Amino acid sequence: MKSFKYIDLFCGIGGFHQAMQSLGGKCVFASDIDEDCRKTYEANYGIKPTGDITKIEACDIPAHDVLCAGFPCQAFSKAGKRLGFDDETKGTLFFDICRILEFHKPKYALLENVRNLASHDKGNTWRVIHDKLVSLGYNLLPEPVIFSPHYVGIPQHRERVYIMCVKKEIGDIRPFTFDKKEMASCTIESILQKDDEIPNIQEYRISPDLEDLIDLWNEFLQNIVVDKLPGFPVWSDRLCDLDPHEDLTEYPSWKQNFIHKNNELYLANRGFISEWLPRAKRNPLFFGAKAKLEWQAGQTKLPNIWNQIFQLRPSGIRVKVNSYFPALVAIVQTSIIGSRRRFLTPRECARLQSFPDTFLPDVKQAQAYKQFGNAVNVECVKLFGRHLFNI
Numbered sequence: 001m002k003s004f005k006y007i008d009l010f011c012g013i014g015g016f017h018q019a020m021q022s023l024g025g026k027c028v029f030a031s032d033i034d035e036d037c038r039k040t041y042e043a044n045y046g047i048k049p050t051g052d053i054t055k056i057e058a059c060d061i062p063a064h065d066v067l068c069a070g071f072p073c074q075a076f077s078k079a080g081k082r083l084g085f086d087d088e089t090k091g092t093l094f095f096d097i098c099r100i101l102e103f104h105k106p107k108y109a110l111l112e113n114v115r116n117l118a119s120h121d122k123g124n125t126w127r128v129i130h131d132k133l134v135s136l137g138y139n140l141l142p143e144p145v146i147f148s149p150h151y152v153g154i155p156q157h158r159e160r161v162y163i164m165c166v167k168k169e170i171g172d173i174r175p176f177t178f179d180k181k182e183m184a185s186c187t188i189e190s191i192l193q194k195d196d197e198i199p200n201i202q203e204y205r206i207s208p209d210l211e212d213l214i215d216l217w218n219e220f221l222q223n224i225v226v227d228k229l230p231g232f233p234v235w236s237d238r239l240c241d242l243d244p245h246e247d248l249t250e251y252p253s254w255k256q257n258f259i260h261k262n263n264e265l266y267l268a269n270r271g272f273i274s275e276w277l278p279r280a281k282r283n284p285l286f287f288g289a290k291a292k293l294e295w296q297a298g299q300t301k302l303p304n305i306w307n308q309i310f311q312l313r314p315s316g317i318r319v320k321v322n323s324y325f326p327a328l329v330a331i332v333q334t335s336i337i338g339s340r341r342r343f344l345t346p347r348e349c350a351r352l353q354s355f356p357d358t359f360l361p362d363v364k365q366a367q368a369y370k371q372f373g374n375a376v377n378v379e380c381v382k383l384f385g386r387h388l389f390n391i
């Protein structure tokens with residue numbers, strides 16, 4: 001296909017748009033219920049997306065060759081099985097994709113979803129999607145393809161499901177294989193902005209109290225005597241003797257297990273922890289989730305959080321090895337780059353989703369983070385687009 005028309009459903013800020021345009025496509029229709037997304041989309045592509053897709057008649061959508069959609073994953077009614085597919089999908093946004101496919105019968109469809117879709121509802125969700133698309137006259141692979149940008153050297157771990165569909169008359173889809181042994185190496189440096197290129201860099205810097213808190217946790221990691229760095233979450237309120245009156249059986253077994261492990265860690269390091277903990281508690285941030293540490297950066301002789309990537313999560317400070325970032329998410333919980341002592345900027349989030357530097361993010365920063373967190377990775381869509389169109 002040298003040139004083709006496509007529609008961008010659940011368009012967000014246009015991850016599909018970026019990819020399809022680069023493959024020669026022309027967008028003839030876009031839709032998203034979120035007004036901020038619509039504004040960002042229009043500012044970047046000069047197309048004003050329509051709103052809620054459930055309110056749009058298929059006949060009001062222009063003819064197209066390719067339907068693209070990164071749709072929200074919803075459970076289907078099991079009762080529908082007996083009544084037919086329409087009843088199974090009705091009331092879900094997948095149903096809206098189906099009625100548009102049924103009306104327009106585009107040559108191709110490319111869908112994206114969370115990884116969980118493959119196993120969601122014990123496989124029922126995938127089965128319904130697969131069977132419904134087949135019943136509409138499309139060929140697709142028997143299993144959805146799971147793929148992540150970090151497989152191809154983009155430093156974001158974001159496993160997502162890609163569903164390629166081609167009209168039966170056109171042919172079959174070649175099997176898609178990817179040998180993880182061929183995985184490209186990633187470096188976070190490839191997407192980082194130089195600090196002196198970041199306007200208002202102060203906004204992204206972490207606070208002195210947080211720096212001090214990380215220093216305290218580094219001191220902890222570097223002074224505890226252990227065979228292996230803790231693979232369990234360190235809960236500072238559990239670094240103490242066990243209270244013989246406390247009934248631990250009221251907790252789930254995983255929690256009991258962590259409590260015992262924290263207690264063992266304390267018993268083996270009682271001297272150091274008794275001196276460290278009261279000092280740590282003097283840091284105003286050392287409470288709740290920030291008084292917990294999840295070291296997930298492997299075994300190393302000199303653990304140092306400043307050399308890694310970390311996130312302030314509700315479950316604790318989670319430290320990851322610095323080769324790629326965890327998946328961007330739609331809530332403001334961006335990663336902190338230890339070596340830079342700052343949060344990811346919106347431009348860096350754009351790069352993690354393979355949006356070009358010419359892309360104009362939402363001026364409202366919280367919205368920009370949310371929109372990149374929701375977006376599809378452009379390079380992944382290009383890869384599956386090429387595979388689907390045989391180019």
Ligand SMILES: C[S@@+](CC[C@H](N)C(=O)[O-])C[C@H]1O[C@@H](n2cnc3c(N)ncnc32)[C@H](O)[C@@H]1O
Pocket residue numbers: 010011012013014015016031032033034037051052053054069070071072093371374375376
């Ligand atoms: C996972 S995001 C897709 C993001 C998009 N692929 C991108 O690259 O930015 C799902 C989108 O569906 C939109 N959405 C949810 N319900 C919708 C509806 N009823 N009609 C249109 N869009 C809807 C959300 O606002 C969200 O932007």
